[in-house]
Amino acid sequence: MSTGGGEAEFEAALREAFERRGREAPAAAGLLEAVLARRRRQTRHRVAGAAVATALVAAGTLLGAQLLRGGEPAGPAAGVPAPGIFAAEEIELCLLPGGGDPAEVLLSAEVGGEEVQTAISEPAGDAFRLHVERAPGYTVRLDVLRGSVAGEPLDGARDVRAGDRPGRIGDAPGGGRVLLLETGTEGVLLRLTAEGTGPGDAELLAWAAKITVSTGRDACES
Amino acid sequence: MEFDDYVLTRGDALLRFAHVLCNDAQRAEDLVQEALVRCHRRWRRIEHGGLDAYVRKAILRQYLSWRRRRSAEEGPAGDLPCAGGAPDxxxxxxxxxxxxxxxxxxxxxxxxxxxxxxxxxxxxxxxxxxxxxxxxxxxxxxxxxxxxxxxxxxxxxxxxxxxxxx
Known part of the structure; x- marks a missing residue:
């Protein structure tokens, strides 16, 4: 800008540029039909997804109760409803690499029509602390950390699967029930930690089965 | 106002807003369509005095969403004609x-x-x-x-x- 009065001119030029771009926008003819068609497609997709999720939850609950507790009766917290993001049909995680390790971890889940998104680019120690769900009487924490499922200390651990993802579940030495799962990326794992009078193993496994993990920018954004 | 009436009367303005934001006709259609689909789900619950703000916020959320930074999750349905045409x-x-x-x-x-x-x-x-x-x-x-x-x-x-x- 060559003078102080150039401020207004500059802003006017900006407005003019925006206005011009606005005039070049696509017309709305056919927009309503396109929106309604898209809505129908998404509804069909959700119905199919919900059926799969329901089957997974049911299978996880039955198997978890039978296998993980070794036939013991379910604890008092069994059957707790999924809190927050764990009520979503799908929880998407994205690992964006940098120098061989994740440099940024993104979380996205749609809960009640609202999209919850978290982006963590600074790990706390070895862990990306992605999300904490606080429910009455308990909390569930979701982290992504460097390490291996076998290498993390757990008391009384058992091998488990959440969906097609192998892992281990046990008690953390510092307290809390911990589910560790492979992410598909070597040296990077998921950790769900339940503290308090919270969900049983079956619920943790069912909730974890909703998590999908993508690695790399192209995979994450396609 | 009913959803259909809103889209018919405000669709052009929404597309202009999205186009100015993202500078791409196809992405503008995608942003507006996805935002409207999300709004449609809860249309009855939106305070109708604040419809424009609500829909604009939905478009902004789509625009700022990390999942859409590089490519759209779903392409726009149908081909909408471009009103602006070539600049003169x-x-x-x-x-x-x-x-x-x-x-x-x-x-x-x-x-x-x-x-x-x-x-x-x-x-x-x-x-x-x-x-x-x-x-x-x-x-x-x-x-x-x-x-x-x-x-x-x-x-x-x-x-x-x-x-x-x-």
Whole structure:
């Protein structure tokens, strides 16, 4: 800008540029039909997804109760409803690499029509602390950390699967029930930690089965 | 107002807003369609005095969503005709416009969103803050940084001087 009065001119030029771009926008003819068609497609997709999720939850609950507790009766917290993001049909995680390790971890889940998104680019120690769900009487924490499922200390651990993802579940030495799962990326794992009078193993496994993990920018954004 | 009536009466304005935000006709259609689908699900629960703000916020959320930074999750349904057509300015003017848009496209998304809301939608900072879920002070910071970045650039400084000298 060559003078102080150039401020207004500059802003006017900006407005003019925006206005011009606005005039070049696509017309709305056919927009309503396109929106309604898209809505129908998404509804069909959700119905199919919900059926799969329901089957997974049911299978996880039955198997978890039978296998993980070794036939013991379910604890008092069994059957707790999924809190927050764990009520979503799908929880998407994205690992964006940098120098061989994740440099940024993104979380996205749609809960009640609202999209919850978290982006963590600074790990706390070895862990990306992605999300904490606080429910009455308990909390569930979701982290992504460097390490291996076998290498993390757990008391009384058992091998488990959440969906097609192998892992281990046990008690953390510092307290809390911990589910560790492979992410598909070597040296990077998921950790769900339940503290308090919270969900049983079956619920943790069912909730974890909703998590999908993508690695790399192209995979994450396609 | 019924959803269908709203889309029919406000569709053009929504597409213009999205197009100014993202600078791409196809992405603008995608942003608007996805935002409207999400709004459609809860249409009855939206306070109808605030429909425009609600839908605009939904479009902004789509625009700022990390999942859509590079490519759209789903392409727009159907081909909508382009109203604007080819610009009728001379080659020089097109060059200036392209320079402006290249620079605007290089701004971080939040800065660009703030500038669009302030200079295209003419919204006060407090309202922009509500749409972006941040404070008015943060809006001012984004605006100041965006403007400073544009002003610093020789191409746009030259363009502003042309305007000033005209």
């Amino acid at each position: 300015q001379g080659i020089e003017a097109i060059g200036e416009r392209d320079a402006m848009w290249r620079l605007l496209a290089g701004l971080p998304r939040r800065q660009r969103a703030v500038l669009v809301l302030r200079y295209y939608e003419d919204l006060p900072d407090a309202e922009i803050a509500g749409l972006l879920n941040c404070s008015a002070a943060t809006v001012r910071v984004h605006a100041a940084r965006g403007l400073a970045r544009l002003r610093r650039h020789p191409e746009l400084t030259g363009r502003a001087e042309v305007v000033e000298d005209a």
